[in-house]
Amino acid sequence: MPVWHGKTDLGALRAVAEAIAGRGGRLASLWGADERDRGAGFALHAAFVMESVLIWLEVPLSRDRPVYPDLSDIFLPANRMQRGLRDLLGITAEGAADERPWLRHGAWRPDEHPLRRDLAPSGTNENRVESYPFVQVQGDGVHEIPVGPVHAGIIEPGHFRFSIVGEKVLRLEERLGYVHKGIDRRFEGMDVPDGARLAGRVSGDSTVAYAWACAMATESIAGVTPPPRGLWLRALFLERERIANHLGDLGYLGNDGGLAFGLAQFMRLKEDVLRVNARLFGHRYLMDRIVPGGVACDCDAAAADALAAQGIDLAREVRNLRDIYDDHAGLQDRFLTCGRLEPSLAAQLGVIGLAGRASGQSWDARVDPSHEPYDQLGVRITLARAGDVAARVAVRFDEIFESLRLVRVILEQMQSGPITVPVPDRLTGRALGWVEGWRGEVIVALDFEDGRIRRGHAHDPSWQNWPAIEHAVIGNIVPDFPLINKSFNLSYSGADL
Amino acid sequence: MYQLLKQIARTGIKTEAPPHADEALRVVRQRLKAEILGFFAGALAIREVDAGSCNGCELEIHMLANPYYNLEALGMKFVASPRHADMLLVTGPVSRNMELALRRTYDATPEPKLVVAVGDCGCTGGIFGESYASCGRVANVIPVDVAVPGCPPTPIALLQGILTAITAGPSG
Numbered sequence: 001m002p003v004w005h006g007k008t009d010l011g012a013l014r015a016v017a018e019a020i021a022g023r024g025g026r027l028a029s030l031w032g033a034d035e036r037d038r039g040a041g042f043a044l045h046a047a048f049v050m051e052s053v054l055i056w057l058e059v060p061l062s063r064d065r066p067v068y069p070d071l072s073d074i075f076l077p078a079n080r081m082q083r084g085l086r087d088l089l090g091i092t093a094e095g096a097a098d099e100r101p102w103l104r105h106g107a108w109r110p111d112e113h114p115l116r117r118d119l120a121p122s123g124t125n126e127n128r129v130e131s132y133p134f135v136q137v138q139g140d141g142v143h144e145i146p147v148g149p150v151h152a153g154i155i156e157p158g159h160f161r162f163s164i165v166g167e168k169v170l171r172l173e174e175r176l177g178y179v180h181k182g183i184d185r186r187f188e189g190m191d192v193p194d195g196a197r198l199a200g201r202v203s204g205d206s207t208v209a210y211a212w213a214c215a216m217a218t219e220s221i222a223g224v225t226p227p228p229r230g231l232w233l234r235a236l237f238l239e240r241e242r243i244a245n246h247l248g249d250l251g252y253l254g255n256d257g258g259l260a261f262g263l264a265q266f267m268r269l270k271e272d273v274l275r276v277n278a279r280l281f282g283h284r285y286l287m288d289r290i291v292p293g294g295v296a297c298d299c300d301a302a303a304a305d306a307l308a309a310q311g312i313d314l315a316r317e318v319r320n321l322r323d324i325y326d327d328h329a330g331l332q333d334r335f336l337t338c339g340r341l342e343p344s345l346a347a348q349l350g351v352i353g354l355a356g357r358a359s360g361q362s363w364d365a366r367v368d369p370s371h372e373p374y375d376q377l378g379v380r381i382t383l384a385r386a387g388d389v390a391a392r393v394a395v396r397f398d399e400i401f402e403s404l405r406l407v408r409v410i411l412e413q414m415q416s417g418p419i420t421v422p423v424p425d426r427l428t429g430r431a432l433g434w435v436e437g438w439r440g441e442v443i444v445a446l447d448f449e450d451g452r453i454r455r456g457h458a459h460d461p462s463w464q465n466w467p468a469i470e471h472a473v474i475g476n477i478v479p480d481f482p483l484i485n486k487s488f489n490l491s492y493s494g495a496d497l
Numbered sequence: 498m499y500q501l502l503k504q505i506a507r508t509g510i511k512t513e514a515p516p517h518a519d520e521a522l523r524v525v526r527q528r529l530k531a532e533i534l535g536f537f538a539g540a541l542a543i544r545e546v547d548a549g550s551c552n553g554c555e556l557e558i559h560m561l562a563n564p565y566y567n568l569e570a571l572g573m574k575f576v577a578s579p580r581h582a583d584m585l586l587v588t589g590p591v592s593r594n595m596e597l598a599l600r601r602t603y604d605a606t607p608e609p610k611l612v613v614a615v616g617d618c619g620c621t622g623g624i625f626g627e628s629y630a631s632c633g634r635v636a637n638v639i640p641v642d643v644a645v646p647g648c649p650p651t652p653i654a655l656l657q658g659i660l661t662a663i664t665a666g667p668s669g
Contacts, residue, residue, distance in 0.1 A: 182631055261505065
């Protein structure tokens with residue numbers, strides 16, 4: 001994976017960011033580290049994607065006054081990342097318009113910073129929840145609907161504040177961070193296998209993508225490359241994760257559009273996929289099947305036959321169900337023009353992954369830059385420009401067919417041979433892994449010191465895509481929110497860390 | 498519409514037999530009387546609360562409603578408010594940012610009520626443990642009747658846990 005790593009000084013940061021933005025690049029992730037015990041100050045890390053390269057910039061910050069210039073006017077997704085960074089590490093974006101806390105709700109004090117190495121806040125037992133100044137919308141007949149953190153359905157916790165007139169949404173403001181469980185801090189001190197297990201639990205629905213990104217970073221530090229069969233099996237697992245999640249989402253999208261038939265049918269197909277995963281690979285969601293060095297289980301001839309047979313069944317069933325969805329006037333009435341995110345706005349917001357591709361943003365780390373085995377598989381990207389719920393449904397359907405094709409090609413062309421290579425356990429150094437999960441790109445950055453993780457950072461595409469929902473719902477009616485939200489299906493856990 | 502009906506007919510009935518209760522999952526002795534459990538066994542209202550999970554457990558809880566497990570055929574359904582619920586199905590670890598919301602949800606659930614903690618994290622805190630951001634297992638925050646381990650627990654294990662909670666224990 002082509003990653004360019006360099007240092008820049010504080011004065012040049014904005015100029016570099018502007019140059020990247022000016023050439024069509026985008027901000028992929030922002031994190032920081034406490035380097036004071038290494039005789040330095042703090043460090044700001046920023047990952048940008050420009051054309052086919054990931055640019056990883058490190059900016060040294062002062063020990064006593066760790067500040068850096070605000071980037072959120074250049075890259076909109078920087079807003080929440082900068083606020084999270086201040087809550088966790090106490091390094092501050094100077095000049096940022098929005099200075100509200102993001103991940104800190106009151107469980108630790110504003111002057112405590114959990115990622116500082118000289119301080120380990122234990123968490124208060126005061127049950128303190130600080131009030132949060134939502135942006136208020138004023139006018140005749142405007143009122144607010146607060147929703148969450150505990151929602152009506154079986155979904156993750158978060159708070160949504162709607163300002164509405166009648167049924168029409170004037171503004172939505174998200175307040176997340178409820179499932180912040182200290183993952184970045186938890187990485188500290190872990191060895192290679194534990195770090196991999198934790199990465200696989202950043203967002204359960206993307207466990208394969210995170211495990212691969214973590215393994216990629218670990219192997220890069222170790223200077224080892226898994227054998228080809230190990231890499232091809234990883235792609236097999238990743239595509240099956242994509243298929244399973246898309247099937248589930250299509251079911252729930254039908255259900256939220258009023259067609260319970262769709263939920264029953266698609267969840268049946270998803271269950272079939274999970275059962276085959278459990279039977280052949282030992283875990284329904286393939287957790288911990290990707291390990292640093294390769295994969296934990298092989299796929300014998302009988303397993304390959306079972307996967308091929310299931311692929312044929314799934315293709316037929318999904319094609320039937322797509323016809324039924326497409327012909328269902330009531331469902332299409334709910335899907336079409338609902339929750340539109342225009343391509344120009346999506347570009348401005350830096351929206352990526354599946355939701356990005358449904359709004360004309362052709363980012364896909366399997367294609368550009370490619371890596372083994374995707375460089376040999378020739379992934380066909382699906383793009384739509386309508387940016388509505390219907391487009392996000394269509395992209396999911398197309399991606400299921402493409403993933404089924406990829407699984408078929410993998411099964412036909414995968415070389416025989418070993419599936420794993422030993423990874424030394426006393427690693428030192430740092431690297432980054434970058435994988436296109438079903439939702440979008442997943443990044444894991446690791447800094448190892450003598451076999452233990454000194455600093456680990458996981459980045460979910462939901463960071464970039466959550467703000468897009470605030471825009472997509474404007475002008476829609478409140479009852480369409482669940483449908484719009486589901487059509488993005490973003491991770492709370494992945495972005496709350 | 499014809500295609501839709503054809504698909505239903507072709508799919509047929511997929512529902513499988515439910516598992517039995519498993520006493521090993523019980524954390525405290527059954528607190529409720531058999532008469533009350535009799536009501537629950539026919540119509541159990543469950544409120545799911547994600548108190549900090551990675552969403553892996555939620556994936557499996559969703560699967561309970563698929564045609565294979567067909568939770569509703571067993572007289573159980575997920576409800577939208579704790580005020581309608583007989584049982585809380587709680588995934589963890591309980592994040593500190595969710596601690597208050599979980600306590601409030603528990604308080605809003607009318608008595609008699611049952612709590613089932615779900616997943617390795619709900620049972621023990623799991624890989625996240627206790628920290629500045631995590632209170633650890635569900636029982637650290639609210640009383641728990643039954644705990645279902647697994648990462649994530651399978652739908653069968655979840656059903657066993659739920660059935661155990663509404664079954665009278667060996668001593669009645």
